[in-house]
Amino acid sequence: MASAISFPDASAAEWEARRQLAACYRIFDHMGWSELIYNHITLRVPGEDGAFLINPFGLLYSEVTASNLVKIDIDGHVLDGSAYPVNRAGFTQHSVFHRLVPDAHCVIHTHTTAGMAVSSTHEGLQPTNFYAAAFAGRIAYHDFEGITLRPEEGERLIANLGDRRIMMLRNHGTLVMADSLPKAFLMHWMLQRxxxxxxxxxxxxxxxDVPAEVIAVHQRDIGGIQLPSGPGVPDFQAMVRLIDRIDPGWKS
Incomplete structure (x- = not known):
């Protein structure tokens, strides 16, 4: 196993991003949302155009730390001297959104059992429960084309995404993106539920089914229960405290 490396020239913003993302990987593992060594959560490096952090290919989510995350550019070149490889499938898909969607600061793709099950139905997600009602009319769908290795699929992913930020990858899983990691985390948690x-x-x-008029009220009012720190921030912070009690090694 390659060893973690230090980054004496890394900015404070990059280190904060590394720690935030490492904590997120540990949280996903704790929640049972990991998939062996596969799937990805990626995060743009603040202040660096075209640079983002991704998990080292070959490590379990429970092994991800702030220092072993890999910084790559939008074309897949490693920027931090990491000895770890990067999963080509993850880079191909995630780089499209980081490159072309301005507010895709954090991108999450998972293969959870429930997410894959719903994505594999003709109906997709239906407005039949509290959480699903929040997503009614806000989910994009993209047909399965096999493993995401071909750059040309990116054009269809972007076209199908449109102005939405949640996508069901049919027969495949779920995709969530947001302008902050805590917000993306909360959106994924709600979608998973x-x-x-x-x-x-x-x-x-x-x-x-929840009636359309009730969905409209629900979506109008749901933002009123958020704390002023921002969407997903208190939720994510609570989970960081939990994961820190289990194993604080993610910070290193």
Missing amino acids: ACEIQVATGAAGTPL
Whole structure:
């Protein structure tokens, strides 16, 4: 296993981003959202155009630390001297959004059981529960084309995304992006809950759709329950405290 390296020239903003992202990987592992050594959470490096952080290919999410995250440019070149490889599939997909979506500061792609199950249905996510109602009319869909290794698929991903920031990759999984990591984390958490409940509802009986007029009120009012620190910030901070009690090694 390659060793972590130090970055004496790294800015304070980069180190903060590294720690935030490393904590996020540990949280995802704790929540059961990891997929062996696969899938990715990527984060732009503040103040550096075209540079973002990605997990080292070959490590479990529970092994990710601030110093072993790999900094690459938008074309996949390693910028920090890391000895770790980068998963080509992850770079190909995530770089498209970091390059072409201005507010895609953080991009999350997962293969959770519930997310893949819902993405593999004709109906997709349905407005049948509290969390799903928040996403009604706000999810993009992209048909499965196989593993994301071909750059030309990026054009179709962007076209299908449009002005939305949540995507169901049909037969594949979920994709969430946001202008901050805490916001992306919260969106993923809510989407995961929506998918889990939809799968459970289907097993329990006949799903009951939330009426359109109620969805409109729900989406209007849901922002009113946020703390003033910003979308997802208190939620993410709470999970960082939890993960820090389990293993603070992610900070190194």
